[in-house]
Amino acid sequence: MRLMTIFIALLGSVAVPGLAADVGFEEVKITNGAEPPLTAGIWYPTNAQGTSHSLGDFTQTVAPEAPIAGSRLPLVVMSHGGGGWYGSHYDTALALAHAGFVAAAVSHAGDTFDDQSRVLQLWRRPEQLHRLISYMLDEWRWHRRLDAARIGAFGFSNGGFTVLVAAGGVPDLSKIAPFCDVHADHDLCDALQHAGVERHFGSNVPASAWIHDSRIRAVVIAAPSFGFAFGRAGLSSVRTAVQIWSAADDRHQPHPYYDEPVRDDLPRAPGYHVVANAGHFDFLPPCDARLSRMRPEICNSRPGFDRATFHDQFNADVLQSLHDTLP
Template identity: 70%
Template sequence: MVAVVCGLLATPAFAANVGFEEVKIANGTEPPLTVGIWYPTNAAAAEQTVGNVTETVARDAPIAGRGLPLVVISHGGGGWYDSHYDTAIALAQAGFVAAAVSHAGDTFDDQSRVLQLWRRPAQLNRLVDYMLDEWVGHQHLDKTRVGAFGFSNGGFTVLVMIGGVPNLSEIAPYCHAHPDHDLCSALARAGVDPDQGAAVPVGVWVRDPRIKAAVIAAPAFGFAFGRAGLSGVHVPVQLWRAADDRHQPDPYYEEAVRTDLPHPPEYHVIPNAGHYDFLPPCDARLARKMPALCNSLPGFNRAAFHEQFNGDVVDFFRKQLR
């Protein structure tokens, strides 16, 4: 099913207040991972500064509700756990618990292991373990209702988590054929030989059968899966493409995934949107600091789009995680 979004409808407001906490979780022999968690609460919410943004949340408040579904969130390259805070808040307002991890080695302040892509699914898997078994509120969760949301590198991460097996040796021929594409020019500027993509440790791609549904926006390295690599994906997928994505040109990313999934996804194509329009709208200060991430094409209303986007994400998870 393909949904081309031309008009934007209002998303209904949800009554629940939103609690928030930041935690550090053990990650084997590596330093702890930093995680943000949003959840329903009956406590009063107030404006709080989290990183570069202001969120209306009740910090470290008691959780409200039982049998709550969980959605784990994987950010894009160079992001951090708060990269999709508005989607996390919308989920919490709708009665979900949303938990996002800062992917060590691929964050805004640490790009040291960005091409070791197999680390990301392992970190997201660790987050699921923590939330279901160790989090102070884990008894409020329904372990049978777990979803995942991912954008860009996070979309790649979630595809792996639901059964996708990429072949990173596809990066080299892709870049030989398309040296001007962003992925390939970025590798060239960094002095990285794309042929190193074949050097992947055996058995590192972590699948998590607890994830029952996935929302994937602008998945990175979509061309690296192929039909065989996606043959093990059998959970419902909501897939999003920005029609004017100049970082991940069509048809090598979302369209490649859509074509090769064994079951047709719920597919949304957003006219006039760019890659970073899947990130929340920026305030004036952040727009001055990070114009490349914040600026949209003329005529595109990112705030209005996010009202629709977050509503559709909530509706999908509500339907699939019943």
């Protein structure tokens, strides 16, 4: 109800392309070359009545497999953080679909909560996002209802890195080893050490390994990982509109090495939001009491920070940004 109140307030200031009373949802499989198919979730506007359904550890009100409402709908593809899955930002996906967007999120094979076998093969992620866009435009059963000229991308943490690459960024992973020599206490460097991973793992990744997608016209990223690995040259080809979200108390990716280098090195000044008192994982949806007990490291916010209230505003601001940049 809080989300719908915000959307109603937004109607006076933005042109909503296909506002619908409810949200349709489906899970699909996407061909992934010689590997097993990718799994993706799709949220879209519908006039069918939504009901309560489980989505992993969460519950969402959707109409599964319902007919789509509207035409020439903008598409937003979504990339989750390390160890996540396609449902990691379901509340933002719901917000977008309620406002007339189609939101499609992929589970990045090899970097999900149940499969960390290729977590450091970061070049795989942009290619998977590229496959998602192609599937949505060419194969999805409602693909003719999409506007191929209005495609945005949303990413959090490793997903923020992924979206920057998809939008034209070229990181230099050889920067990781010297960075960790100086910042061995950072979560990134500590994780590499405990996993027994050689810090030079990315030194031989050619620029051609990073897949870009010119179909993306607007980008929203939250707490992007490996921000220090791009530099001005590595971000020089990112010409899309970019909105960056930064958690003021991000102890997982401490300032000023992740969000700030991206902000400062983009050729076009981005929109930049710093969320006071927020931690890294406050960009994930609010957890219920059971999940908070199971996963306190990602569910518990700092005292005084109301994640639910923040997400109401966060989703509304993301929606506003995408309305402005995907007219």
